[in-house]
Amino acid sequence: MRLWSSADADSRHFRESIRFFNGHFAFTTLGVSLDNNYTNMKSGVYTFRAHGTMYHRVHSFGPRSRPEHLQLYFYDDDPSLSHRKEATKQLDQHVVRKLVDVLRENPYSQQFRSLGAHKENLEEYRIDLNIDQKLDQRRYNRPVSSEVAAIWVEGSDLANRFNRSITLYGDNNEKYKGNSRLRVSIRDYYCYRLQTRPMIFNPILQGARLFQQWGVDMFIKIEGCRLKWIRDHQREIRADLYQGLVGSIAVGEMRASAIGKRIVLPGTHQGSNRDMKRRHMDAMALVQTSGKPDIFLTMTCNPSWEEILNELLPGQTPQDRPDLVARVFRAKLETMKEMLFKKHILGVVVAHVYVVEFQKRGLPHAHFLLIMNSNYKLVVPEQYDRVISAELPDRHKYPELYAMVVKHMMHDPCGNLNPKNIH
Template sequence: HHRFSILYAASGGRLCVSVRDYYCYKFQMRPGIFNPILFGKRLFQQFAVDTYIKIENSRLDYIWGHQDKIRADLYQGLVDSLHAGEGRADSVEKRTVLATSFIGGPRDMRRRYMDAMALVRRYGKPDIFLTMTCNPNWDEIRQELYPGQTPQDRPDLVVRVFRAKLEELKNKLLKKDILGKVRAYVYVVEFQKRGLPHAHFLLIMEGRYKLTCPEQYDRLISAELPNKKKYPELYKLVVKHMMHGPCGALNPECPCTKGRPSCKNHYPRPFNAATLQGP
């Protein structure tokens, strides 16, 4: 009865909850309550994927059964068939049109593209391309793992922490103006092959904050190692997260070299002053 009350309240007082609401409830971490789903490791990963498929199928079923509400009659008939190159009368069928609200559908993608192009047309080309990548070693993730778990065992925790940090980044960029006044922006969240999310931002800055010369770029971007004595913490982070290796002959057990004669990513051997010396 207690769990039903929580789910009823979370659904906004509706007796029937959506598939998404139900699984959001099931995936929650609750102090003192053992949730076997969160201990499934790779089975949990598969369960999360299956859950997404259920949610998507539920939305597709709704769209299929409510074509009249999205004015699908405007997108079907002989004219559409002729535009599609169909000349046979027996091949003209009723089309199912995906609503703009269906994420990833053709109308949704076209709407997003047109919105982005409208921003560029109105405010000019973007000034900054910014990427934020999820780090599975973030303290906020490590501290919430159950004993014996690794970050890849908890896709729910990883995406929640990433979402929280993404919102904080948006707050710093758009309200606290850490890079200057932003006039318009677009961003997209993607998932890498190993499952970690990352976000790409395009920022269009206001006139006085636009980057117009190398000196302005140098204030925001650095392609050099920070001064180890002046910025020890920043130096440690850059060396740890933004450098590849050592690999190859210096570290044959490195994953990119193990079982291979050289780095699979074709990184060159580290610079060594001794190679410049003559015989």
């Protein structure tokens, strides 16, 4: 907890290099195609953007030219930690040793260290990691050694295999996964993990850049599960109506090898072709029935909102808490909608459409198209001037508004006059 939340030198180094520490001490290897334009920036806002699939690979634990990840735990009884030093030259070895000492209490780490004596012929063994039914994974209680089955199994007899287990072999990379039961949705579970609870330490929210990696990883997992369900239930969404040999020929496809099985995404899957088409047609229907939009309004997120800054943990910046930024923006968006559609601050709105987008830097913004009641449509310049202002408010008549415009709407000199300008 000290490394996650304190302000001393060790803790700062740990958090600044947290993705490297996590990658080194993880039992698995992270596989991901990163957008390096935003991940490895020397300045600006750090953003973890992944292209395609993220995966976590469990290697075999047999001898390799250089041990890494799970294999390193077999050597942690070495007082010099020479193998870990070789793999962490860019990290503070004092912090590395502290983490090794902390992980000595991990029951899986204890088992691997106790089995390190067999490292000369590891390829002849395999490990079964039992997923014990007695563990309450919803609470993430710490398992004790007696509840964790990590055992050596000699020979090829499968009689003693657990029904639900992960098996690691010494001479290949096979992985066995048993049946599992789903009690809550993946999305609900990770939403639960993201909540802030008084007096309960949540390391996820302290993870800074690792928090972004975790969030992207979990979203890809959620989206992957949704797509898998759609692939496995094509009959229920009547996908056969959208494909077939006749349809392929109708679009000009004459090569039999190019005609495959098509997976159809339903209109309920956000971002699919049918979903985007439906949204477009709904927006056009509003124009057809209520007329052309009168006001184009944009609402942007300000990372300096006091609702965000007041909830940051010590040492954090808004980019470290994308969950907090999104929640505050959503709350203010709902307030904006109430002001527009119930309090009628711009007049009576008869129809509207809006979309929420996220910038490449992670901050959200919303675009509104408002169709006003005929009595509130803007038709003369004087009416536009009551809604839109492109000049500084009177400093003496509207001091608060003047201060806000100067702070948020004006750009300071840059270039040679102000090379460090960040507005």
